[in-house]
Amino acid sequence: xxxxASICEISFAGIGAHPDVLTNPRLGTNTLQAQxxxxxxxxxxxxxxxxxxxxxxxxxxxxxxxxxPVMARASLFRAAPQIAEAPIKQLDAVIQDVAHKYxxxxxxxxxxxxxxxxxKWDAESDVELGRGYVQVNYRKDIxxxxxxxxxxxx
Numbered sequence: 001x002x003x004x005a006s007i008c009e010i011s012f013a014g015i016g017a018h019p020d021v022l023t024n025p026r027l028g029t030n031t032l033q034a035q036x037x038x039x040x041x042x043x044x045x046x047x048x049x050x051x052x053x054x055x056x057x058x059x060x061x062x063x064x065x066x067x068x069p070v071m072a073r074a075s076l077f078r079a080a081p082q083i084a085e086a087p088i089k090q091l092d093a094v095i096q097d098v099a100h101k102y103x104x105x106x107x108x109x110x111x112x113x114x115x116x117x118x119x120k121w122d123a124e125s126d127v128e129l130g131r132g133y134v135q136v137n138y139r140k141d142i143x144x145x146x147x148x149x150x151x152x153x154x
Contacts, residue, residue: 038067041063059106064110068098069096075144076144095144098127109130112131132149132150133145
């Protein structure tokens, strides 16, 4: 959610980002291709989760590292006019850093082997590593939650 825009964007399985936003030079290269490459894997893992209730495929650190940026971009990077004001490069960098540095820790948290906790990211931002989710609270303007699954019993 972006405070200045007062909107909430929801995405499923990494689908929803606007191609023009994903090809924005501020995001670097290959962000559009990453969406196209990873979204089908996200979708198939969610289908399996719905069938079996098994969270293990959604909790694998390799999958988290690849899927977290894709799922975050799908809801953050829409064609909304407010995106021009949003700090997309900085947000994308936070998500990529979390995915790269904390995917192993997230796997343990997702599987209940480690307690959820909050990381102080900078003076105005923090990142919650929760059971089944990652939430970025970015400088009081943007709150982004990427939900992999709910820990509630199915």
